[in-house]
Amino acid sequence: MAVLNLNVSLPPKHPMRWVASRISSPLHTLVMPRASRLPRVSSPLTLTVRSSFESASVTVGQVTEVTKDTFWPIVRAAGDKTVVLDMYTQWCGPCKVMAPKFQELSEKYLDVVFLKLDCNQENKPLAKELGIRVVPTFKFLKDGKVVKEVTGAKFDDVVFAIESVRSS
Incomplete structure (x- = not known):
C-alpha cells in the first residue's frame, strides 16, 4: 500500500x-x-x-529490505554507487547461511548499497524481471544496470564481484 x-x-x-x-x-x-x-x-x-x-531510503552499513515498489527508486537514488541485491526466500537453507555474511559485507563496504529482496509471491514480478531462477542470487548494479551476477551461496565470488564492480 x-x-x-x-x-x-x-x-x-x-x-x-x-x-x-x-x-x-x-x-x-x-x-x-x-x-x-x-x-x-x-x-x-x-x-x-x-x-x-519514492522516498524509500537506505542506511549506510545496513542491508535494506526492498519490495517490487521500492527497488527501482532506491537504485535510481544510488546513482553511480555500486548496488548489491541479495534475492532470497524464507525457506532457502543456503540463503539463511548467507544472510549474516551479507550483513557483514554491508558493514565493511560503506560505499556500497546492500539490498535484499524476498522472492515471495508479492515480489514475483520483480524477480521475474531480473531473471531469477535460483536462490540465493546476487545481482550487482552500477548506474541502474545489472553488470554482474552470482548464483548460489558463494561468499568468495560475492566479495570478488563487489571488488570488481566497485573498481570499474
Whole structure:
C-alpha cells in the first residue's frame, strides 16, 4: 500500500479548519481545508503529492529490505554507487547461511548499497524481471544496470564481484 503525503502551502496568518474527506480509494484519506474557510488569495494553493516508495531510503552499513515498489527508486537514488541485491526466500537453507555474511559485507563496504529482496509471491514480478531462477542470487548494479551476477551461496565470488564492480 502506498502512503500519500500531501503538503499544502498557504499564505501565513490565515487560520484554517481542516476536514477529512475520502478520495477514490478507501485506503487513502485526504485532508482538505473546508472551502468556506479558505482565505481569498491571489495565488493558487500549491499541492505536492509524493508516494512513500519514492522516498524509500537506505542506511549506510545496513542491508535494506526492498519490495517490487521500492527497488527501482532506491537504485535510481544510488546513482553511480555500486548496488548489491541479495534475492532470497524464507525457506532457502543456503540463503539463511548467507544472510549474516551479507550483513557483514554491508558493514565493511560503506560505499556500497546492500539490498535484499524476498522472492515471495508479492515480489514475483520483480524477480521475474531480473531473471531469477535460483536462490540465493546476487545481482550487482552500477548506474541502474545489472553488470554482474552470482548464483548460489558463494561468499568468495560475492566479495570478488563487489571488488570488481566497485573498481570499474
